[in-house]
Amino acid sequence: MTDSTRMNMIQAINSAMDVMMERDPDIVVMGEDVGYFGGVFRATAGLQSKYGKTRVFDTPITECGIIGVAVGMGAYGLRPVPEIQFADYIYPALDQLVSEAARLRYRSAGEFTAPITVRSPFGGGIFGGQTHSQSPEGIFTHISGVKTVIPSTPYDAKGLLIAAIEDNDPTIFFEPKRIYNGPFDGHWDKPTQNWSQHPAGEVPTGYYKIELGKAKVVRPGEALTILAYGTMVHVALAVIAEAGVDAEVIDLRTLVPLDIETIAASVEKTGRCMIIHEATRTSGFGAELSAQVQERCFYHLEAPIERVTGFDTPYPHSLEWAYFPGPVRIGEALKKIMKDA
Amino acid sequence: MARDPVPAHLKKNLPPLSLYVPEPKFRPGDTVDFTQVPIPTAGETRRPEITDDAQSFTDLAYQLVRVLDEDNQAVGPWNPRLTPDMLRAMLRSMAQVRAFDERMFRAQRQGKTSFYMKCTGEEAVAVSAAYALDYEDMCFPSYRQQGLLIARNWSMVDMMNQIYSNSADRLQGKQLPIMYSVKEAGFFSISGNLTTQYPQAVGWAMASAAKGDTRIAATWCGEGSTAEGDFHSACTFASVYRAPVIFNVVNNQWAISSFSGFAGAESTTFAARAVGYGIAGLRVDGNDALAVYAATAWAAERARTNQGPTLIEHFTYRAEGHSTSDDPGQYRSAGEPTAWPLGDPIARLKAHLIALGEWDEDRHAAQDKELAEMVKAAQKQAEANGVLGHGLHQPLDTLFDGVFEEMPWHLQEQQAQMIAEETASGRPWARK
Ligand SMILES: Cc1ncc(C[n+]2csc(CCOP(=O)(O)OP(=O)(O)O)c2C)c(N)n1
Numbered sequence: 160m161t162d163s164t165r166m167n168m169i170q171a172i173n174s175a176m177d178v179m180m181e182r183d184p185d186i187v188v189m190g191e192d193v194g195y196f197g198g199v200f201r202a203t204a205g206l207q208s209k210y211g212k213t214r215v216f217d218t219p220i221t222e223c224g225i226i227g228v229a230v231g232m233g234a235y236g237l238r239p240v241p242e243i244q245f246a247d248y249i250y251p252a253l254d255q256l257v258s259e260a261a262r263l264r265y266r267s268a269g270e271f272t273a274p275i276t277v278r279s280p281f282g283g284g285i286f287g288g289q290t291h292s293q294s295p296e297g298i299f300t301h302i303s304g305v306k307t308v309i310p311s312t313p314y315d316a317k318g319l320l321i322a323a324i325e326d327n328d329p330t331i332f333f334e335p336k337r338i339y340n341g342p343f344d345g346h347w348d349k350p351t352q353n354w355s356q357h358p359a360g361e362v363p364t365g366y367y368k369i370e371l372g373k374a375k376v377v378r379p380g381e382a383l384t385i386l387a388y389g390t391m392v393h394v395a396l397a398v399i400a401e402a403g404v405d406a407e408v409i410d411l412r413t414l415v416p417l418d419i420e421t422i423a424a425s426v427e428k429t430g431r432c433m434i435i436h437e438a439t440r441t442s443g444f445g446a447e448l449s450a451q452v453q454e455r456c457f458y459h460l461e462a463p464i465e466r467v468t469g470f471d472t473p474y475p476h477s478l479e480w481a482y483f484p485g486p487v488r489i490g491e492a493l494k495k496i497m498k499d500a
Numbered sequence: 501m502a503r504d505p506v507p508a509h510l511k512k513n514l515p516p517l518s519l520y521v522p523e524p525k526f527r528p529g530d531t532v533d534f535t536q537v538p539i540p541t542a543g544e545t546r547r548p549e550i551t552d553d554a555q556s557f558t559d560l561a562y563q564l565v566r567v568l569d570e571d572n573q574a575v576g577p578w579n580p581r582l583t584p585d586m587l588r589a590m591l592r593s594m595a596q597v598r599a600f601d602e603r604m605f606r607a608q609r610q611g612k613t614s615f616y617m618k619c620t621g622e623e624a625v626a627v628s629a630a631y632a633l634d635y636e637d638m639c640f641p642s643y644r645q646q647g648l649l650i651a652r653n654w655s656m657v658d659m660m661n662q663i664y665s666n667s668a669d670r671l672q673g674k675q676l677p678i679m680y681s682v683k684e685a686g687f688f689s690i691s692g693n694l695t696t697q698y699p700q701a702v703g704w705a706m707a708s709a710a711k712g713d714t715r716i717a718a719t720w721c722g723e724g725s726t727a728e729g730d731f732h733s734a735c736t737f738a739s740v741y742r743a744p745v746i747f748n749v750v751n752n753q754w755a756i757s758s759f760s761g762f763a764g765a766e767s768t769t770f771a772a773r774a775v776g777y778g779i780a781g782l783r784v785d786g787n788d789a790l791a792v793y794a795a796t797a798w799a800a801e802r803a804r805t806n807q808g809p810t811l812i813e814h815f816t817y818r819a820e821g822h823s824t825s826d827d828p829g830q831y832r833s834a835g836e837p838t839a840w841p842l843g844d845p846i847a848r849l850k851a852h853l854i855a856l857g858e859w860d861e862d863r864h865a866a867q868d869k870e871l872a873e874m875v876k877a878a879q880k881q882a883e884a885n886g887v888l889g890h891g892l893h894q895p896l897d898t899l900f901d902g903v904f905e906e907m908p909w910h911l912q913e914q915q916a917q918m919i920a921e922e923t924a925s926g927r928p929w930a931r932k
Contacts (some may be wrong), residue, residue: 196757196831212521217758219727220694248693251729286875286888287616288676290692411833470914471903476614477665477673477888478899481918487925488917 166362167354168339172202172278175320176240178366180210186324187232188215190225190242190278192196199244200280200339222248226255229264229275229412239275240324246281247290248272248331254297256394259448260329261304273329277319281309281436283474284337284483285346287418292474294438299331300415300447306330307372307414310357311338311392315412318369326371343390345398345485375417376425383496386422386448388412391435391484398489405496406433414444415432422448423455430461431496437484440468506846507598517635522761524790524832539841542788543576544571550801554780556809561702561771561781564815567790568848572855577904578794580632582860589787589848590631591859592867594623598846599871600646600656603879604663608677608824612887613663615677619644621819621837624789624845625750626720627651632796638708639703640688640719640726643678644750646660647793652685660882666893668885672901690837698734705745706737707802714805718746718796719870723763723770723813724755735777742808746799750786750809752818757831774811789849815842896922 161465166174180186187209188203194217197204207215213465218225227238232255243249249256282294288369299307308323308330310316316334323330341353354360358370382405387395392410399406407425411418414453426432434445452464467484475482502519509701526532545565548557558625569575578604579629582590619626624649633639639648649659658670662680671681681689688704691697699717708715725731726749738745774781780802784795793815799810817840821828830923853859886893900907900915908914 170641191755192757194521199825200754203925206878210522215518216521217762218756219764220724220729220758221729223729224727250693286693288615288679289674334564440914470899470918471898471905473674474666474897475674476676478896481899481922483895487921491921491924 161365162472163361163363165360166313166317167360168310168313168316168334169200169202171317171362172334173204173206173326174362175317175478176203176206177209179321179324180206182366182431183238184255185236186214186238187238188240188242189218189229190400191218191220191244193217193242199286200390202278202334203242208291208371209457222250222252223255226239226252226260226275226277227428229277230255230259230273233273233275234271238324241275241277242467243277243279245291246295247293249277249279249295256299256305256329259303265304266326272328276323276326276330276332277355278320278332278334280336280339281333282335282337283479284343284390285348286476288476289473293481294436294469296331296333296414297438299388299445304329306416307333308371308412309333309388309414310412311335311389311410312342312357313362314359315369315410317362318367319371319412321366322348322368322371325368330371333389337390341480342393344410345394345483345484345489346397346453347480347483350500361473367414371413372418374412374421375410376407376421378406378408380405381429382406382460382500383433384422384429385408385426385433385435386411387435388414389437391437395435395487395489398493401486402493404493419451419455426452426456427459430459431500433461433465433467433492433496434458435467435484435489437469438465439471441471443468462496465496467492503751518757518759522766524759524761526833528769528829528831530833530835531550532833533881534839534841537841540564540566542566542581544573545576545578547577547798550798550805550807553665554774554778558775558781561775562769563607564783564785565791565795565913566785566788567794568788568852571849572851574790574852578791580790580794580797582790582793584853584856586631587849588859590627590793591846592871593627593630593647593855594789594846594849595868596871596875597623597650598645599651599683599868599875600659603875604660604766605824606662607879607887609624612883613665613677615890616663616823617643617678617823618820619646620842621844622750622752622786622816623647623695624792624815624849625748625786625814625816628789628792628848629718629748629796630829631795632714632802636715637800637829638686638688638701638704638715639719640697641690642669642694642697642702642720642722642750643690644722644727645678645720646678649680649682649685649687652687654682654687656878657881658682660879661885663886664882666882666886668882668886672898695721696732697721698730699737702734702741702747703738705743706741709744709806716746716800718745718748720748720750720756722760723749723751723753723760723765726761726770726773730807733852735773735779738809739777739779740789742806744803744806745809746796746803747809747811749813750816751813752816754832755775755821755824755826756826759832769813771811771813779808780810781813784794785814785842786816786847787845790852819843
């Protein structure tokens with residue numbers, strides 16, 4: 160690890176693909192508008208001119224086709240990094256992801272694998288309405304055979320994406336688009352910071368990776384454990400700072416495989432656990448986290464586990480901020496979980 | 501299990517393969533020359549009988565139905581012979597669509613809403629279809645057929661209320677701007693997910709046929725969207741059940757930054773998709789309001805007389821950006837829109853009416869002015885109901901309406917939680 164520079168999350172993601180394409184000629188990047196234009200969020204900008212059209216190319220608008228083709232390329236021996244333009248558009252690809260990519264290694268006893276990394280912007284907070292805002296990670300964590308990774312900073316985004324690309328199993332890499340340009344504290348009515356002022360906006364220009372399956376304690380603390388990922392890590396940090404609560408905040412970074420040891424050690428220490436995600440509540444990933452914590456740490460718990468989530472509705476347009484699990488919702492849950500402390 | 505050595509006769513000395521990736525003719529900075537785009541002479545494409553077998557006119561999928569010629573006359577077998585009143589009505593609707601688009605695009609730029617999409621240069625595609633279809637026919641549009649609503653005389657104030665997600669928005673601020681739903685005007689709820697409307701239109705048409713109804717369905721998608729699986733499912737169903745449906749493929753050359761070659765346009769036409777499914781296919785000059793009208797009326801008559809589906813490719817050009825989030829200068833030559841060989845649909849119909857002696861420049865200018873005033877007045881009325889500020893113009897509780905017909909306990913709980921949050925927040929959120 161030598162030089163580093165300031166990057167926002169888009170630049171860090173771009174740099175991860177750049178570094179990996181340089182190292183490995185089998186890596187190909189594909190998706191709607193990713194080629195000449197460099198992606199609607201510019202994540203693949205410059206890659207086509209550097210690596211050529213047979214390694215970085217636009218695709219027809221068919222998500223099912225994109226993933227199916229990626230599976231076939233993987234069967235040949237390439238390492239495709241397909242982009243799905245918005246996570247909300249991943250559903251047409253579900254059959255290829257669930258029945259094919261996720262099952263190939265198992266059903267062929269390892270003869271064929273799907274070493275693909277599906278990148279996709281996800282999450283709301285940009286007035287994108289119901290088809291540019293969803294958080295469907297819980298659908299993928301429920302599928303055996305795919306890994307699910309969600310970064311919360313430029314530094315992590317690059318290191319995790321490199322690890323995902325190197326991984327021999329299919330990985331869903333959801334990028335929290337609300338924090339592409341800067342961390343978001345949940346106060347939609349105040350100006351947002353950008354990454355240039357954040358320590359994790361300093362990113363090595365070369366190769367490094369962050370092992371999948373390892374969470375990060377972003378703030379050590381004693382009063383309670385907060386489990387979060389993506390945008391919600393920053394909202395959680397802001398809320399506890401405002402409330403003056405000594406919480407331990409864990410950024411999961413990888414949802415599957417989950418770093419249960421880090422989680423359990425923290426909850427055993429603090430005795431309280433709050434889970435925060437933007438996705439809808441019922442059968443959301445928080446339900447799995449809650450079950451895991453309860454199964455492993457029951458005798459250490461001093462209060463019921465709190466889940467703070469989006470509501471069980473489609474993502475609304477105008478009432479976005481009433482939907483979003485922001486400072487008020489988290490603050491109320493904080494009061495509840497700390498009541499008898 | 502070890503594999504036996506490959507026998508000598510199976511080993512071949514072959515040249516290496518290479519991967520083909522399409523590339524558009526022009527990129528930013530390039531001089532545009534569209535002389536390579538074949539434009540058949542107006543009036544030259546034959547018009548089959550409504551009762552002809554689809555297999556007997558597959559050649560039409562590779563031609564271009566054109567009615568308006570270089571001298572602004574309506575010529576050939578597809579001339580729908582519309583009355584001057586009808587022509588003026590169509591011209592007016594198209595001009596109104598353009599005025600509406602300009603105003604709402606600007607409103608987005610002024611921060612009054614989050615998003616807008618124009619259909620500039622493609623007005624004829626939706627407007628002419630609306631005139632050629634019956635009012636009772638059901639439309640399953642994509643996001644670029646606002647012309648259907650304008651031509652069906654739907655309230656602009658209602659459309660704007662939706663764009664602003666304001667307190668009078670019938671869709672309760674739930675949908676992204678321009679994703680209208682107007683059942684009363686036979687306009688299906690627009691989805692943000694491409695091409696889902698295609699099989700739905702077939703289903704509606706099959707239901708209409710099964711019930712012995714007389715109404716037909718029509719649907720639209722962009723050429724880029726024909727790549728989605730739903731497009732192909734729709735074609736198969738329509739072919740199998742001879743559904744009374746019209747498939748419109750709006751080939752405006754660009755799908756955000758991807759030119760039509762990424763949907764297969766370098767190898768064949770989009771109308772030719774019909775050939776493989778054995779359904780009627782027409783390729784039409786989409787900037788010729790009369791050609792669009794004639795093709796739609798022809799397809800509608802086929803559908804209404806149980807002759808089955810028709811796929812119409814409208815060959816047109818997206819004269820502006822994909823949406824307010826797009827900057828086409830990043831990926832295509834700025835010279836393209838003006839160089840487009842099929843001109844502008846409004847200018848062409850206007851010239852035709854003038855050539856007929858049924859219209860003049862002064863009346864046109866006066867109409868443009870009147871329409872601009874009308875749109876402005878509608879905007880004022882809509883803005884009285886609020887604009888998208890911080891999304892606080894809808895009563896908060898509506899957030900939970902419409903997830904289900906009846907609200908289950910867990911949503912009731914969450915709704916109560918949301919209202920408690922509002923109280924706890926101390927924010928001035930008016931919950932009127
Ligand atoms: C399933 C799905 N995938 C991707 C998108 C993102 N997207 C929105 S519009 C668009 C381009 C569509 O182009 P085209 O069908 O040619 O229609 P046009 O915009 O030109 O009218 C894309 C890729 C989407 N809305 N839905």
